[in-house]
Amino acid sequence: IYVAGMEMLRYLAETATTHEECAAVVAKNRANALKNPSAGHPAALSIDDVLISGPVAEPLTRLECADHSDGAIVFVLASAETARALTDHPVWLRGIGWANDTFRLESRPWGDARYARAAGEMAYRTAGIQSPREEIDFAEIDDTFAYKELQHTEALGLCPPGVAGEWTLAGGTASSGAFPVNVSGGALGQGHLLDATGLARVLEVVLQLRGEAGQRQIEGVETGLAFGWRGVPTTGGAAVVL
Numbered sequence: 001i002y003v004a005g006m007e008m009l010r011y012l013a014e015t016a017t018t019h020e021e022c023a024a025v026v027a028k029n030r031a032n033a034l035k036n037p038s039a040g041h042p043a044a045l046s047i048d049d050v051l052i053s054g055p056v057a058e059p060l061t062r063l064e065c066a067d068h069s070d071g072a073i074v075f076v077l078a079s080a081e082t083a084r085a086l087t088d089h090p091v092w093l094r095g096i097g098w099a100n101d102t103f104r105l106e107s108r109p110w111g112d113a114r115y116a117r118a119a120g121e122m123a124y125r126t127a128g129i130q131s132p133r134e135e136i137d138f139a140e141i142d143d144t145f146a147y148k149e150l151q152h153t154e155a156l157g158l159c160p161p162g163v164a165g166e167w168t169l170a171g172g173t174a175s176s177g178a179f180p181v182n183v184s185g186g187a188l189g190q191g192h193l194l195d196a197t198g199l200a201r202v203l204e205v206v207l208q209l210r211g212e213a214g215q216r217q218i219e220g221v222e223t224g225l226a227f228g229w230r231g232v233p234t235t236g237g238a239a240v241v242l
Contacts, residue, residue, distance in 0.1 A: 001056055001057045001060065001065065001232065002057040003105065003232050003233045004057060004060055004065075004144075004145050004148075004232050005056070005057025005058055005059065005060040006057075006110065007110050007111075007147075008022070008059060008060050008145065008147045009058075009059060010110035010111040011110070011111045011147055011150075011151050013111070014111035014112070014162075015111065015154075015161055015162035015165070016162055017147070017150060017162060017164070017165035018165060019051065019059055020047055020051070020169065021150065021164075021165025021166060021168060021169050022064060022146045022147045022150065022165065023047040023050035023051050023061075023063075023064065023146065024047055024165070024168050024169045025143060025146040025147075025149045025168055026045060026050045026063050026064055026146045026188055027046060027047055027049075027050060028168065028173065028174055028182070029143060029149075029182050029185050029186040029189045030042060030043040030044070030045050030185065030188060030189045031043070031044055031045070031189075032175055032182060032183050032184065032185045032186070032189055032216065033184070033185025033186075033188075033190060034185075035214070035216040036184055036185050036189065036190065036214075036216060037214070038071075038190060039184070039185045039189050039190045039191070040067070040069035040190060041067050041069070041185075041188070041189055041190070041191055042185065042189055043189075049063065050063045050064060050146075060145060060147075064145055064146040064147070064188075065144075065145055066143065066144050066145070066186075066187035066188045066191065066192040066197075067191055067192065068191060068192050068193075068194070069190060069191020069192065069193060070191075070193070071190075071191070071193045071196060071200065072196070073193075073196055073199040073200060073202075073203050075199070075202070075203075075206075077093070080092075089210060091209050091210065091242055092242065093240065093241075093242060094126070094127035094128075094129075094223070094241045094242065095122075095123040095124060095125070095126035095127025095128075095129070095240070095241040096122075096123055096126060096238070096239070096240050096241070097118070097119040097120060097121065097122025097123035097124075097125070097126065097238065097239045098119050098122070098236070098237065098238040098239070099114075099115045099116075099118035099119040099122065099236070099237060100115060100234075100235060100236040101114045101115040101118075101235035102235060103233075103234065103235065105233065108235055111151075112151075112161075113148075113151045113152055113154075113155040113229075113235075113237070114155070114235070115229075115235045115236055115237045116151075116152045116155035116156055116227060116229070116237050116239070117156070117157070119227070119237045119238055119239040120132070120155065120156040120157060120225075120227070120239045121157075122239070123225075123239040123240060123241050124157075124241065126241075127241040129241065132158055133157070133158050133159065133179065135223060136223050136224065136225050136241070137179075137218070137220075137221040137222060137223050137224060138179065138180040138181070138183065138205075138208065138218055138221055138224050138225075139153070139156070139158065139179070139180075139181050139182075139224065139225040139226070139227070140181075140182055140183075140184060140186070140200075140201035140202070140204045140205055140224070140225070140226045140227070141153055141156070141181055141182060141186070141201070141225075141226075141227045142186075142187065142197065142198065142201065142227055142228050142229040142237070143182055143186040143187050143188050144187050144192060144197065144229060144231055144232075146188065148229065149164075149168075149181065149182065149186065150164035150165050151164075152227055152229065152237075153167075153173070153181060156225070156227060156239065158179065158225075168181075175218065180218055183204065183208070183213070183216050183218060184200070184201075184204035184216070186201075187200070195230075197228060197231075198226070198227075198228020198229070198238060199228070201226040201227065201228055202226040202228075202240055202242070204226070205224035205225070205226045205242050206242065208221055208224055209221060209222070209223075209224055209242060223241065223242070224241075224242050225239065225240070225241055225242075226239070226240045226242070227240075
């Protein structure tokens, strides 16, 4: 976690993102989790609650780190012909991308998630997406640490660098915002499932596209993005467009 604390410091310095904007991610995602019966850590929190929750690796606070949960996720992948035979409402895998950056702490870019950018570009290229922000309706993005949701959102081309924090604080990524992010509650609200955390992000996209997300359902969505990160101290991630 001290690695995440150092990375957060660098990200804040390079992008002029504030700690309050990172804390807003926690408040948003934990509140979203209140509408998710599978979430293990729902809560109504203020930004101040997050900021005073105690340092873990400064400036990272306890509530900015996703707590663990147990879980299991199963997907059935099939050819188009088989999928059509099995259901009237298949969810189509339009594009997938993955990337690894350097594993060495001394040679990585601390403020920029290059692995997320590369994975996203690969998925968009496969899916034929030219403008992610305009062609994708919502996203489930790794938020193992609060600042990571902001860093990944920017790296995936959903907003310019340094903008994700103020966008979140203004409500743009809320469930009722212009571009909802982590309506499920993310890892901060659902819980961190270790190597299944990325699958949890994909599952929420599937449920939303099927119209099976219950109280947290976003109306009229047709295309969603999921992004998973391997976690500290790695620089590996995968993006999926459904």
